Amino acid sequence: MRGKINNTFHNYLKKPWLKAFICFLGVLFIIFIWWLSSYLINNSVYPGPGKVFSVFFALFIESKTWLAIGESLLRLIISFMISFAIGGLLGILSGYFEAVRLFLKPLVVLLKTIPTAAVILLLIVLLKPNYTLIIVPFLVMFPIIYESFVTGIKEIPLDIINALKVDGGDKKSNSLIRVIIPQASPYILLAMVETLGLGLKSSVMAEILVGSSRSNGIGIAIREAYAYGYTDILLAWALYAIALIGIVDIALYFLQRHFNKDHY
Numbered sequence: 001m002r003g004k005i006n007n008t009f010h011n012y013l014k015k016p017w018l019k020a021f022i023c024f025l026g027v028l029f030i031i032f033i034w035w036l037s038s039y040l041i042n043n044s045v046y047p048g049p050g051k052v053f054s055v056f057f058a059l060f061i062e063s064k065t066w067l068a069i070g071e072s073l074l075r076l077i078i079s080f081m082i083s084f085a086i087g088g089l090l091g092i093l094s095g096y097f098e099a100v101r102l103f104l105k106p107l108v109v110l111l112k113t114i115p116t117a118a119v120i121l122l123l124i125v126l127l128k129p130n131y132t133l134i135i136v137p138f139l140v141m142f143p144i145i146y147e148s149f150v151t152g153i154k155e156i157p158l159d160i161i162n163a164l165k166v167d168g169g170d171k172k173s174n175s176l177i178r179v180i181i182p183q184a185s186p187y188i189l190l191a192m193v194e195t196l197g198l199g200l201k202s203s204v205m206a207e208i209l210v211g212s213s214r215s216n217g218i219g220i221a222i223r224e225a226y227a228y229g230y231t232d233i234l235l236a237w238a239l240y241a242i243a244l245i246g247i248v249d250i251a252l253y254f255l256q257r258h259f260n261k262d263h264y
Contacts, residue, residue: 047232055236064216069240072217076203079137080196087142088188091149095184101150111143116202120209129210133217136206141195148191152184193252197245204241218244 094101207219
């Protein structure tokens with residue numbers, strides 16, 4: 001009886017509207033905890049959601065807000081394109097050739113484990129701010145994209161690989177584009193979902209630490225708000241970063257679902 005109830009509840013949870021509603025309840029719970037903590041602390045340094053959302057919507061109609069968001073997104077897109085091109089190329093080579101994968105493994109492990117803040121501080125000393133703001137997200141996104149290509153190629157069913165070998169096309173560019181990449185695409189799309197969110201977070205972190213007056217961006221606006229002690233503006237800009245990451249994740253989620261329906 002209990003198993004039947006659990007199966008019924010599990011099937012009921014598969015409905016998209018119910019999933020969205022439960023997520024919405026989770027968001028409301030976070031806002032409630034935020035309001036409750038700000039009420040208990042009762043300190044102007046820690047504003048509640050009401051004041052922060054008021055500032056959020058006030059910033060929405062200012063042109064400088066969209067300029068900052070646009071510059072942050074532009075740098076993120078440039079970093080992502082570079083990461084995807086280099087990570088995809090090296091990932092394909094590593095998927096085909098074990099020697100290449102072993103040779104690149106120390107570099108990938110290093111990039112995955114090195115503290116991002118330490119890299120940012122080092123690049124601030126060595127490079128111009130604009131270069132640092134592009135390189136930092138690249139270093140975060142590259143290992144994930146690289147490994148998605150490697151895993152995607154390694155997980156291709158053996159019968160497909162054998163069929164390509166029989167036709168003599170397992171390493172030809174035509175079979176790579178028409179067979180290998182589409183078969184590996186679920187892993188690649190999943191990596192895109194992960195990397196864009198992490199890339200934007202690392203980009204904002206880099207902007208905060210670089211704090212260049214000659215550049216614009218969400219992190220730079222957060223740094224300015226912190227410098228002047230405007231925590232309500234600081235949190236409002238943080239909400240913009242969260243909203244952007246959420247929009248990107250949702251868009252890629254529906255893209256992945258659409259792709260899976262067409263190919264499976």
